[in-house]
Every structure is written in C-alpha cells, then in structure tokens.
Amino acid sequence: MAEGNSTRKIWIVFWILFVLTTIEVFLGIFKPDFLTDNLIIGVSLLNHTFIFLTLLKAYYIVMTFMHLGDEKRSLKISIIAPMFVLIPYLLFILLVEASFHGAIG
Amino acid sequence: MIFSNNSIMENTVTKNNLWGGGARPMIASYGKLMMWFFLMTDALTFSAFLGAYGFQRFVHADAWPIADEVFNHFPFIHGEYPMFFVALMTFILIMSSVTMVLAVHHGHKMNKKGVIIWLGLTIIGGLIFLGSQAWEWYHFIHGTYEGALRGADGSIAHFVSGTTSEIIRHGEVLTGEVAASFIASAQEIHGANLIYNEYGHPLFANFFFFITGFHGFHVFSGVVILVVIFINVLRNTYEKRGHYEMVEKVGLYWHFVDLVWVFVFTFFYLV
Structure with missing residues (x-):
C-alpha cells in the first residue's frame, strides 16, 4: 500500500462525512417545504433523505475507517x-x- | 489489512481443514473477528433501542417534543441555536474517528511516534465529546426558566406568552373554565427527569437518558480502553510483540461508537 494513497483516502472520507453532516444540519434547520410536505409510505421525503444520508455515512465509516472493505x-x-x-x-x-x-x- | 507475519500460515492451510482449528478462515485474527461479531450484536442492541424509540414516538405523536426546541442552547452564547451544539458534537466524534484511523495506519507501519500522537488526539476528542454530553444533559435536566405546567393526568401545558389564564396543551389553546381547572390542579415543573419532562411526554426524556446514556457509556469505556492501549504503546508492549493489532481492534470499537452516534444524531435530533 502506498503511503500517500491510504492517508489521502482517509481524509477524502473525512470530507465526505463532513459535507454530508453539514447537509443534514442545514436540512434539519431549514426543513424545506417540498421535502416535509411530500410523503412516501407515510414518511416525509425529508426523513427519507436523512435516513439515506445516514446510511451513506455508515457505509463510508464501516468500509474505510473500519477497513471492512479490505x-x-x-x-x-x-x-x-x-x-x-x-x-x-x-x-x-x-x-x-x-x-x-x-x-x- | 494483512500483516506480513500472518500470511505464512494461511498459505499452508488447505481448503479441507480450513475450519478444523489452527487456521484463520477469514484471514482475520481471532481477536479481530470476535470484535467484529461483538460490534454486530451491539449494533442490533442499538437498533432495538432506536426502534422502540420510534415506535413510542409514533404512539405519542401529539405529546412528543420536537428535539430542535429542546436542545437549542450553545455554550457561552445566549439565544436559540437549534442543532448547532449537537452538530458540533458530531463533528468532534467524526474527527476523533479520523485521528483513530490515522493511529491504526501508523501502527501498521510500526511507527510508534505516529501512534502516540494520533492516539493521544483521539483520547482528547473522546473526552471533549463526553464533556459536551454532560453539558447537554445538564441543560436538559435543569430545563427552562419559564418551566411548564404538569396537569393531574400527567399532560404538559405551557402558558400562552403574556397571559396567566390561557394555556397551550398538545398544540391546542385552552381558555376560560377549562384552563382555570387545569391550572388549579397543575404543578409547575422545570426540566426533565425519569418521572416528568417539561418539554412534553416523559418517555422522550426516558429514551433520551437511556439511549444517549448507553452510547455515552460506550464512549466512556472506549476512552478508558484507549488510555490503557496508550500506556501500552508508551511501554513498548506492541513494539516487542511485533505488531500493533491491538490498536486496530480498539480502533474498530471506537469507530463503532462514532457509527452509533451517526444514527442517534439522525433519529433523535433530525427525524
């Protein structure tokens, strides 16, 4: 494993997690109407978005930080x-x- | 990650006796494999807690507080800042996950100095997170200056601002006789505990204390284990052993704590 490559990957994942969390926080504060008013199987589009972003974060933590991908x-x-x-x-x-x-x- | 000293045995084991003992079927050491299985079962425990939380919230939807309105304080700043503090806590934990994975990385390269630096930063991150959680609990337990009215039936109401005879209960404004009889039998409460919760349904407080408490206890034990590992690193234990796999195993646990917080953050504060 090349030295620069693996630490670079760690920092890239850090920034991905940072950006995803920031998006979540902004959606949580502003709660856009088109997301809160549309329901899919009884759950608002906003909550679907939150759950999707959370699972995406979980994927990056497990695969890169916990090295399950390796x-x-x-x-x-x-x-x-x-x-x-x-x-x-x-x-x-x-x-x-x-x-x-x-x-x- | 495969250590150089691991691969010799794997090559000599044939497929037939792979599970017969003495071999490592998934090319992961016993300790690491068991850590993974422990974390998998722990994840199921947390899923059960969050599932139960979601269920109770659905049942008591009318009296359930909105997390934004409960946790809207920020240290040293007055006013209402929903989400900011908990977002900061999330960033602290993600950051400590990054320092942990860098410690593991330096461990693979047998770089003791690197492990010491990054492991030390991880411990500091964990302590900051625990401090933040204590702060959050303190404010939740003490509650607001205005407080709330707790009726004889346990329901929670607030005065309509500027009045002493009109109240809001479960989003419904009560006036006149109804309000007067409620106020007469009500008790003024501040903050939340296991019996009542000024922000709404007591189960919200119960779940908050239980789930964030259970997670916080994981963080606390994580910090203790990290400190033990840190001392071992300083005493050259892993240098003598020839590998830093213990750092990697504890790292798995630490990342798991971060992972659980990601879900707690979503289901408690966002959804």
Whole structure:
C-alpha cells in the first residue's frame, strides 16, 4: 500500500462525512417545504433523505475507517448480512405486534 | 489489512481443514473477528433501542417534543441555536474517528511516534465529546426558566406568552373554565427527569437518558480502553510483540461508537 494513497483516502472520507453532516444540519434547520410536505409510505421525503444520508455515512465509516472493505468477502458478508436481515425483521415484528394490540395503525 | 507475519500460515492451510482449528478462515485474527461479531450484536442492541424509540414516538405523536426546541442552547452564547451544539458534537466524534484511523495506519507501519500522537488526539476528542454530553444533559435536566405546567393526568401545558389564564396543551389553546381547572390542579415543573419532562411526554426524556446514556457509556469505556492501549504503546508492549493489532481492534470499537452516534444524531435530533 502506498503511503500517500491510504492517508489521502482517509481524509477524502473525512470530507465526505463532513459535507454530508453539514447537509443534514442545514436540512434539519431549514426543513424545506417540498421535502416535509411530500410523503412516501407515510414518511416525509425529508426523513427519507436523512435516513439515506445516514446510511451513506455508515457505509463510508464501516468500509474505510473500519477497513471492512479490505477484509475477505466472507467476513464482509457475515457482518453485513445479519444487519440487513435482522434489523428489518425487528422493525417488522414491532410494527405488526403493535398494530395487533391497536397501539398503532 | 494483512500483516506480513500472518500470511505464512494461511498459505499452508488447505481448503479441507480450513475450519478444523489452527487456521484463520477469514484471514482475520481471532481477536479481530470476535470484535467484529461483538460490534454486530451491539449494533442490533442499538437498533432495538432506536426502534422502540420510534415506535413510542409514533404512539405519542401529539405529546412528543420536537428535539430542535429542546436542545437549542450553545455554550457561552445566549439565544436559540437549534442543532448547532449537537452538530458540533458530531463533528468532534467524526474527527476523533479520523485521528483513530490515522493511529491504526501508523501502527501498521510500526511507527510508534505516529501512534502516540494520533492516539493521544483521539483520547482528547473522546473526552471533549463526553464533556459536551454532560453539558447537554445538564441543560436538559435543569430545563427552562419559564418551566411548564404538569396537569393531574400527567399532560404538559405551557402558558400562552403574556397571559396567566390561557394555556397551550398538545398544540391546542385552552381558555376560560377549562384552563382555570387545569391550572388549579397543575404543578409547575422545570426540566426533565425519569418521572416528568417539561418539554412534553416523559418517555422522550426516558429514551433520551437511556439511549444517549448507553452510547455515552460506550464512549466512556472506549476512552478508558484507549488510555490503557496508550500506556501500552508508551511501554513498548506492541513494539516487542511485533505488531500493533491491538490498536486496530480498539480502533474498530471506537469507530463503532462514532457509527452509533451517526444514527442517534439522525433519529433523535433530525427525524
């Protein structure tokens, strides 16, 4: 690994995270109308944007800072796959049971 | 990242006995692999907390405070600055993640001096973050000068500014008899704790203390572990061992703490 290259990559990711967070903060302060008024599956476009930006930040932190991108494919999958299976499952159970008890929906 | 002294064994292991012990199937050391699996389960714990938070918020949407209106203070400046302080905390944690990854980088190159500098900066970043969180908690617990009225049923109302007979409860203005009977049985409260919350539903305060507290405890343990590693670096422990993999493993934990904050920031303060 070339010396300059890997530290350069770290700083590039830092600036990406910096810019994404700044965008989030500005959207959080100004809350543009066209984002708050449009709903997709019951969630405003603004919240979809926040979640998308957050997942993007998570991707950069895990892949570059935690070097998961440099690990074996099998390790990558065994860490990431449970996240994508179990977290939606958790939310699914929460919502279904809640609607069964009449707490929501 | 593959250390030069690791690759000898990998080459001699054939596919048949890869999982038979004595080998490293994913080309990651035992410690690093277990750190990854620990972090994966910890991520599920935090998902459960944030999921439960979102659910309760949805159920009590009418009484749920808006985070912008609760956390709008900034040290040494008067007035309302929503998001600024928490954004600063986020930048501090991202910055300490960068210094951590640079410490790991210098560890790979066996550059002790580099590790000392960047690890030291990471510890300082962690301490600043913990201090900021203490400040945020202090203000949330003490609340505002005006405070709020807590009715006999536990609902929270505020006086319409300039009056002592009209109140706003859950966004609805109450006047006359209704307001008078509410005020008569209400109790004046300031700030938030586990029983009541002047800004709205008490569950908001409960979740705030629990989730940011659990995260803060992770940061605190992270700082303690970093200090231990820092002392080991100074005492040449890893120099003698021939590699700085311990710095890398602790680094994984530290980045995870940053990662969790990214999500807490989104779901508590933005959404």
